[in-house]
Amino acid sequence: MNRDKNLNKKTENLTDSAWQQLFDKYDILEKIKNDGIYHITANEIKEFREPRLMAKWDSSEQLPKIFKKNKINILPNSRKSYILGEFQLYEPLPSLEEHVQTMPKVVLPQLETVDIDNISSEANAINVLQISGILEDFLGLEVGEDLYATFNGRMKSGEFSFHVDTFQGDTQTIHVNNAQVEIDGGFESEHYVTILEAKNVIHEDFHIRQLYYPFRLWENKVKKPVKLIFSVYSNKIFRLMEYVFVQTDNYSSIKLIKTRNYSLENTDISIDELKRAFDSVTNIIDDNQNISDVPFIQADNFDRIVSLLENMYMNNMTADEIENLMQFTSRQRDYYFNAGRYLGLFEKYKEDELRYYRLTDLGKKIYKLNYKDRQLKLVELILSHKIFRDSFEFVLQHGEFPDIEFIKELAQNYNVCSPNLVYRRSQSVLSWIKWIFNLQKL
Incomplete structure (x- = not known):
C-alpha cells in the first residue's frame, strides 16, 4: 500500500483499532449479549483515543467496523459516560424526489451581506431560512405572526428516561443525566417552540438523538408544544422535514409528518431540455477499462457528489476532512471522489507530503x-459516456427505466469494469439515470 493510501486511511483505522481494543479489553460483546447494554466512561475510551472522536456519528455510514458487524450503537447518557447496545438509533432521510409537490421559489430581500451562491455553512443556511420566510411558511404561521430566534448552542440535557428499540426486536430503557446537547436553532412563536437541526451536506440517514435529546430538554421547560424540524440545504434547495415523537418517552416512536422543498432559483426542467442536453454532446467518451485512466463509477447517490462539489469549492480538503464532513469511510470517499473525477469535476494535488482534493x-x-444551468451541464457530462447514452435512450424509447441485467450487458459490452464489479457498478449507472429523469419532478 502506498503512502497516500496510508494517509487516507489513518483516521478510520485509528477509530476502528481503538474500538476493537476497547471491545477486547472489556469483553463488551459478551456483556451486551448477557445484559443487553454496556456502560463505558469517557476516561475508559480516552485510554485509546479522545472520546469526541470515538462516540459521535451523525450518520450510520461512518460507524466503526465492529459496530456495523455486530449491530452495536452508542448513546451519551451523561457528560462523562456512554451506553452501548444493539439500539436502532438512525432514521433514513427521504429522498429529494419523495413527497413531490410544487416547490415554491423564494425571493430574498436585497441584502449586501447575503450571497445565495455561497451559503457555505449551517449557520448561513439558518440565516437564509429566517430572512426568506421559508421557516415561517413551513411552520404554517399566520401572516404577521412573529418568529423569534431565542436559543442555540451547547446545553445540558437534564434528566430523563426513555425506551429504544433494538435489532433483536425488544426494547431497552436508558436513563440520561445531563448529557451534552447541541442545538443549531431554537425559535418561539405565539403558539409553538421550534427546534431546528440544520445540515448542508446530504446523508442517507441521521442520528435521532439530534432531535430527541433537545426535544426532551425543552418539552420539560416550556408549556407550548415543541416542533422538531430537520433541514438540509444542498444544490440551492432547502429540504425541510417535520418530525414528532408519538410517545414522549419512546426514542423509536419518531415519525415524519411533513416535508417540503424550497428553492432560491427556478428549478423547472423539462424532458425537452434533457433531450437537448443529450443532443448537445459531441465528444463521446469510451470508458473501456483497458484505456481509461479513471475508475468507472461506484457511487449511487448523485446528490452527494453535488454536495461534495459545493463544499470543495469553499476549501481544498484533505482526505480526513472529506470523511468527517460527508460521514464517509475512506472507501466511500474514494468512490465519490472518483465519480467526480470521472465527470471531470475533481482532482488531487500534493503539498507538503499531504494529498489534497479540489475542484x-x-x-x-x-x-x-x-x-437550472448547473443541472443541465451535469446531465451533459453524464451523457457524454456511452453506457449512460444507451440507458438514457432506453428510457426515451420504452417509457421506463432499464433493469440491472440490461445495464450489466452494456457494461460488459463496453468493458467498463471487471466482471466481479459489474453488478455493483450497474446499480450506480441506474441511480444516475434516475437522477437525470427525476430532475423533471423538482
Whole structure:
C-alpha cells in the first residue's frame, strides 16, 4: 500500500483499532449479549483515543467496523459516560424526489451581506431560512405572526428516561443525566417552540438523538408544544422535514409528518431540455477499462457528489476532512471522489507530503452556474459516456427505466469494469439515470 493510501486511511483505522481494543479489553460483546447494554466512561475510551472522536456519528455510514458487524450503537447518557447496545438509533432521510409537490421559489430581500451562491455553512443556511420566510411558511404561521430566534448552542440535557428499540426486536430503557446537547436553532412563536437541526451536506440517514435529546430538554421547560424540524440545504434547495415523537418517552416512536422543498432559483426542467442536453454532446467518451485512466463509477447517490462539489469549492480538503464532513469511510470517499473525477469535476494535488482534493476549473465553473444551468451541464457530462447514452435512450424509447441485467450487458459490452464489479457498478449507472429523469419532478 502506498503512502497516500496510508494517509487516507489513518483516521478510520485509528477509530476502528481503538474500538476493537476497547471491545477486547472489556469483553463488551459478551456483556451486551448477557445484559443487553454496556456502560463505558469517557476516561475508559480516552485510554485509546479522545472520546469526541470515538462516540459521535451523525450518520450510520461512518460507524466503526465492529459496530456495523455486530449491530452495536452508542448513546451519551451523561457528560462523562456512554451506553452501548444493539439500539436502532438512525432514521433514513427521504429522498429529494419523495413527497413531490410544487416547490415554491423564494425571493430574498436585497441584502449586501447575503450571497445565495455561497451559503457555505449551517449557520448561513439558518440565516437564509429566517430572512426568506421559508421557516415561517413551513411552520404554517399566520401572516404577521412573529418568529423569534431565542436559543442555540451547547446545553445540558437534564434528566430523563426513555425506551429504544433494538435489532433483536425488544426494547431497552436508558436513563440520561445531563448529557451534552447541541442545538443549531431554537425559535418561539405565539403558539409553538421550534427546534431546528440544520445540515448542508446530504446523508442517507441521521442520528435521532439530534432531535430527541433537545426535544426532551425543552418539552420539560416550556408549556407550548415543541416542533422538531430537520433541514438540509444542498444544490440551492432547502429540504425541510417535520418530525414528532408519538410517545414522549419512546426514542423509536419518531415519525415524519411533513416535508417540503424550497428553492432560491427556478428549478423547472423539462424532458425537452434533457433531450437537448443529450443532443448537445459531441465528444463521446469510451470508458473501456483497458484505456481509461479513471475508475468507472461506484457511487449511487448523485446528490452527494453535488454536495461534495459545493463544499470543495469553499476549501481544498484533505482526505480526513472529506470523511468527517460527508460521514464517509475512506472507501466511500474514494468512490465519490472518483465519480467526480470521472465527470471531470475533481482532482488531487500534493503539498507538503499531504494529498489534497479540489475542484478542477470545470468543477468551479459548474459550481457558479445557476440551479437550472448547473443541472443541465451535469446531465451533459453524464451523457457524454456511452453506457449512460444507451440507458438514457432506453428510457426515451420504452417509457421506463432499464433493469440491472440490461445495464450489466452494456457494461460488459463496453468493458467498463471487471466482471466481479459489474453488478455493483450497474446499480450506480441506474441511480444516475434516475437522477437525470427525476430532475423533471423538482
